Amino acid sequence: MISFRILDLIIALLYLSGAVSFLAGLIYSRKRVQDVSVCLTLTGFVLHTADLGLKYALGLGEVLTQSQFYISLLAWTFLLIFLLLWWRLKLKFLSLIAAPLALLIFTWSLAISPATLPIPGLLQGLWFGLHIGSLFISIALLAMAFGAGLAYLHLDRKIKSKSRMGNVTRDLPSLSTFDRVNHWAVLVGFPLFTIGTLAGFIWAAFTWKTIFSWDPKEIFTVAIWFIFAWLFHKRATGGWKGKKPAKLAILIFVLSLASFVGINFFTETHHSLSPDGTQDIPFRPQS
């Protein structure tokens, strides 16, 4: 397993160098540095893919019960979505948010010791996979919308107030590009978020024989879902564009992050990922 340690370290270093060099490239407005930085992140991503694949292939069922694996997978999903946007919208800029986030989450996955989640049964595996997969993608989309939203608000303020644009602002993509990120994040992210949440409830129904158990995480998620639904509705039918959806996407992402970090680790919930947390206490559904 020492080889995995080394691989993990290399990936973390690649993400670190990608994140730092992109920031430098942005500040000194050097296009080539930015390109190199995206390549570094991309290399990290390829290795990360191999890392996850190998861990899955070698450990098979076992890794799926480790929170480490899921956190690492989340970091991977962030980059997957970033790379998709980079490819489709030619939007290098989001590397600014994607690379550090991936680095942070990936390092975090390395720092925690393996914790074991309740093992899903074979049938429930599908629902659990759907739950994790679609929620991770929608959170990654939200992260991109968060970055794009902040950039949008900044650029919008600069243009509206007619204030001097520095080199960094001048090199930013256009407002419409950032709005398009929000558009895709909302239009694709919300259905995935819905599917993911529903799959979670169905999985809960199979595993714990109850759908809703007043778990703080569940309450929080439903609240986020309502805000997200409102944004989706406004964006899809009300023709919302620009500032408002940008602000809401930022809010939803911050709430999701709070829910992921705060609730999973610091409160008693069956979503616990913390090693010394509550997973040893068998979950008792309220009947």
Add this chain to the structure above:
Amino acid sequence: MEHKIYLFGLNHKTAEVEIREKFALTGFNPISQKLVEKEGPVLEALVLSTCNRVEILCVGLSEQHLVREKVMDTWAGFCQADPDLLSSHIYTSTDRDAVRHLFSVAASLDSMVLGEPQILGQLKDAYRKAVEEHSTGVIINRMLHKSFSSAKRTRTETAVSSSAVSISYAAVELAKKIFGELSLHRAMLIGAGEMAELAALHLLNNGLKEILVANRTLERARELAHRFKGQPLCLEDLFKYLPQADIVISSTGSSSAIIRARDLSEVLKKRKHRPMFFIDIAVPRDIDPDVNQLDNVYLYDIDDLQEVVEENLAGRKEEARKAEKIVDQEVDKFEKWLSSLDLSPTIVDLLNKGEAIARKEVKKSLRNLPQEVDPKTIQILEHLAVSLVGKLYHEPIVFLKRRAQEEGSAEKFIDLARKIFNLDEEQIPENAHTEKKRK
């Protein structure tokens, strides 16, 4: 060093426009005006004459007063003006300073509008003309090529030419910042006026999809629309067509606002809140300033744009400092080359002759190519010919230099080389050898 590089000139900083006009050198041919002569004092020359600067760059003998006198006399003579008047306005620089000056001019660091791109094109034209007139040689050729590449470097590595410094360009830049690609967007031009039309033209040149032209009378609208290949409409129908327009350029003579914030809510709804960019060039203003408070609506009036332009200019000044460092590096490189080329006249003559042959042959070959050859091909051909000559003459030059180093004197070899390559252009009688045989 036997040869020296000189630069004489006047520009917008040293001479009034009347003086610049008086001493303009449009159409000046250094060969036919006898500025460049085989025995000197001026051996190579290039003339740059634009509305902001008149400059003569030349390579001449090391006696500066001779060169200066010659240049002043020819210049004033061509312009039929007083040489003393010319002398009092002129700046002179030599060698490194002259090279540095040329490189700065090419990089547009010496321009009235810092970083403006035209000067490089003008310099290229001047050089092309000089090459055609055969007034340049190895040193000026190399110097000009290097000035072009150093200008390219400053442009890509600094932002000295990047931001808009005219009102119409500033408007286009803002439109791009809002909409990204302009090819999916429409603009509407309300009223007419030089600046508004220029802005419309720049937008079209940057890929705008279509332009709508609104005017008080449909007839006038048609006239303008014809010029922009746009769609004419009457000012009365303004609000009917406004939802189609992403960018609105307004420049009417109206004394009150024609577009108010409250009129726009309906328009924005119809547009599904896609962003709108208003450019108000009219004085008094056509568009209510409150419009800028609406979400997804951006309004810039003439003062705002002017401010952007001034800020950009200030930004260019900062970037110019970086560009100057690049120019210094390039000047260093050129100086190195210059000193490596031991300026023994034979080597210069050899290279000059080689280049002349190369250019002649390129010209001949071009005549055999189809009429419409793209400039890239011509460039490649020229490069091929010139570098081929350089490579071929490289060995003989190295040989001469080595002999000079090892034996302290290479006179007989230099003499031999001059004869082999016929550098003194002596006419050899056709029957020279037959006479020998008879004896």
